[in-house]
Amino acid sequence: MNKVKIGIIKEGKVPVDKRVPLTPKKCVEAMQEFPDAEVVVQPSDVRCFTDKEYEELNIPLQQDLNDCDVLMGVKEVPIDQLIPGKTYFFFSHTIKKQPHNAKLLRAILEKNIRMIDYELLTNAQGQRVVAFGRYAGIVGAYNGILTYGKKWDLFDLKPAYLCHEMEDMQEEYFKVKLPPIKIAVTGGGRVAGGAMEVLNKMGIRKVSVFDYLYKQFKEPVYAQLHSGDYNTRPDVEVWDSPDFYANPHLYQSTFRKFTRVTDLLLACAYWDPRAPKLFSEEDTRQPDFKIDTIADITCDVDGSIPTTTRSTTITEPAYDYNPESGKQEAAYSRKGNITIMAVDNLPCELPRNASRDFGRHIIDFVFPQFFNQDEGGMLERATIAKGGKLTERFSYLQDYVAAAVV
Known part of the structure; x- marks a missing residue:
């Protein structure tokens, strides 16, 4: 041309x-x-x-x-x-x-x-x-924190879509006062990067995967989890990323160890339908399943997060999943439910x-x-x-x- x-x-x-x-x-x-x-x-x-x-x-x-x-x-x-x-x-x-x-x-x-x-x-x-991935991560993490705060009556953030620019949204960060919870961020791409930008600016400290699993903290912390942290191939001892992406069907999820210590999950990792799901619906019914809020930022319906049974809208971003019945309920209707944020067009909010x-x-x-x-x-x-x-x-x-x- x-x-x-x-x-x-x-x-x-x-x-x-x-x-x-x-x-x-x-x-x-x-x-x-x-x-x-x-x-x-x-x-x-x-x-x-x-x-x-x-x-x-x-x-x-x-x-x-x-x-x-x-x-x-x-x-x-x-x-x-x-x-x-x-x-x-x-x-x-x-x-x-x-x-x-x-x-x-x-x-x-x-x-x-x-x-x-x-x-x-x-x-x-x-x-x-x-790509718009970075902003999916930014808005998704903000929505995840907003959802957690609303679920536990901790603070009330202005929704991102009501903010004229991201700078207006960042003005809301000072309201965030979290107990010493653990936040898991899955993925290593643009989406996860955007999510971690928000957590860092909110003053939430990043810790190693080992410390996340085995140490207690007096402040909220987060860990970034890569595929090798929560998948394993039973017949192979050493993690091999190229093999995982080529043969995800040969792997099993080991994410269960994270469900025992995580309060808020920010799901930012690309998921191949041939790969294992992070956990099962049966896992959510176990007494030691700790996750009570999930921001499914990738929003794969019936994908890596089995409790994401539908996408949500910008104006009504959350719903509850009742582990006992396996059914959806109104958002924030019961503390024992898992509250899901699954907006599928997050960058549209900013x-x-x-x-x-x-x-x-x-x-x-x-x-x-x-x-x-x-x-x-x-x-x-x-x-x-x-x-x-x-x-x-x-x-x-x-x-x-x-x-x-x-």
Whole structure:
């Protein structure tokens, strides 16, 4: 590509997502750094940055985006809003054959659209370069602390979605006064990193896994747990991370040792359906099962956390799980229940901050590919559909598409 015109589309999915791929300042930065890039914005009354904020920085508002080369959104684009023949970037939620998006992918093929999925943008080492994970962790940890405080009538935090910016949310941290509880954070990626940012700023001390398991403290503490801390392969003595990720079905969970000492669990680890669950519903009925609050930040329904039987909403983020009956109950209805926070779109609670972070990734990793002939093949690897066909890497979606009726 030489000159590239990029259109920031209005989000059309319901419920509405207020995030944007590029904030007003990031639009300016992108055009300064890449003089052959032109960015225009489709007017929107729902996004977290207003039309006026774009106009004030001389970013053109343009309703008709037919003359754009590239169209960028966040969530899935409604079928009737797709412009044929264009290159689109958004989270398509199709690569796992999600049933509700089969029609969308079929329409993309029929409209000869090049579909590039943010989730698939990776560097040469296979690491994702564009993601909202950090903010999922930040909001998820905050919600977890909020939920624990509410369950035990310790403090009352303002919900993140009612805060204009993250700085407003951080003003709430001073209210947090916790007893000497133990908090487990699973995972080692962006999500866990975001969660630990919050705990650190709240003044909660990080301790080693050994100390977490075997020592008592006079203050609240947390430990970061990696896969090797709570999984084992019975026929292998030494932990081998590559083997675990290649053969998770050969492993057994040893998380039970953590359920005996943990009060609050912040689940931030990616979970492969072939891997063992952290614990069982039967485990929750054992007298020594101590966890009473879970923030399932990854929010895999019927996934690694068996008590996550449904996702929750931003405005009603929690429900109770009754270990005795195995049934859901109203949030905070009984102290003996396990209170679950399972919001599946956490970054939407701080859309302005999350959008700034996301735009940073777009400028650093995606924009250069427009002008270097996609050196390294980043865009090609992330392309699901092109020229009316599925790309070779995603040919396995053919039956998924064929079964869809548009």
